Amino acid sequence: MRKKIIAGNWKMNMTYEEGQILTSEIVQMAQDEQLKDVSLVLNPPFPHLHVVKKLIGGAPNVFVGAQNCSDKESGAYTGEVSAPILASFGVNFVIIGHSERREYFKENNEMLTEKVKQALAAGLQPIFCCGESLDIREAGTHEPNVKFQLTDSLFELSAEEISKVTIAYEPIWAIGTGKTASAEQAQEMHAAIRKHLASKYGKEVADSISILYGGSMKPSNAAELLAKPDVDGGLIGGASLKSRDFIDIAKSY
Numbered sequence: 001m002r003k004k005i006i007a008g009n010w011k012m013n014m015t016y017e018e019g020q021i022l023t024s025e026i027v028q029m030a031q032d033e034q035l036k037d038v039s040l041v042l043n044p045p046f047p048h049l050h051v052v053k054k055l056i057g058g059a060p061n062v063f064v065g066a067q068n069c070s071d072k073e074s075g076a077y078t079g080e081v082s083a084p085i086l087a088s089f090g091v092n093f094v095i096i097g098h099s100e101r102r103e104y105f106k107e108n109n110e111m112l113t114e115k116v117k118q119a120l121a122a123g124l125q126p127i128f129c130c131g132e133s134l135d136i137r138e139a140g141t142h143e144p145n146v147k148f149q150l151t152d153s154l155f156e157l158s159a160e161e162i163s164k165v166t167i168a169y170e171p172i173w174a175i176g177t178g179k180t181a182s183a184e185q186a187q188e189m190h191a192a193i194r195k196h197l198a199s200k201y202g203k204e205v206a207d208s209i210s211i212l213y214g215g216s217m218k219p220s221n222a223a224e225l226l227a228k229p230d231v232d233g234g235l236i237g238g239a240s241l242k243s244r245d246f247i248d249i250a251k252s253y
């Protein structure tokens with residue numbers, strides 16, 4: 001049975017107060033019996049991590065994640081935050097390789113391998129993002145493109161290491177655009193990703209890895225996407241900033 005994960009990526013949003021209100025509301029609503037088997041992961045900007053962790057307290061199904069970590073372990077890297085620092089604050093997850101990091105901060109596959117290794121060594125669970133741009137989708141080369149991202153960044157990990165990674169498939173053309181991949185498009189790519197993982201690590205390992213969908217997921221389309229056999233959860237941007245929407249998505253399983 002794969003883990004069901006609904007992760008909220010707050011991106012560069014939320015003041016201190018807003019973050020506390022959002023977290024408290026989610027922690028409260030997460031007590032619903034219907035959500036006991038769903039892991040809710042809140043990924044706020046770095047300064048929020050400590051207080052979000054505290055507000056989560058002992059909630060068994062709510063976790064805290066960062067949106068990025070350094071590819072270095074420690075040292076003179078002004079402005080960076082390492083995986084061991086995050087782990088020392090009780091952070092559980094870290095998003096790695098989001099398309100916005102790849103595009104605006106020029107993160108490449110090689111650097112992402114190092115980030116994943118740093119995260120795993122520190123005991124964090126990486127949420128590794130992949131996904132194609134609109135021109136690649138229109139050219140029909142989206143599958144090989146996504147497979148290459150996985151091969152190039154992750155395939156030097158051992159089977160034990162990759163088992164601790166969650167994959168997030170996020171078609172760039174669907175992020176923040178209101179344009180969602182259809183449930184069929186998502187399933188097709190998720191199945192291709194799982195098959196690709198199986199080709200390297202075997203079916204048992206591939207079947208154990210959760211693959212999340214990200215890109216304009218909201219309460220109105222979540223049920224259809226999450227009903228697909230290879231869609232194990234969501235990485236939610238805009239809709240994760242409203243507690244009701246975030247929880248309604250998680251209740252769509």
Ligand SMILES: O=C[C@H](O)COP(=O)(O)O
Nearest residue numbers: 009175176215216237238
């Ligand atoms: O990390 C989240 C994704 O970029 C999706 O963002 P969105 O739900 O605002 O489209």
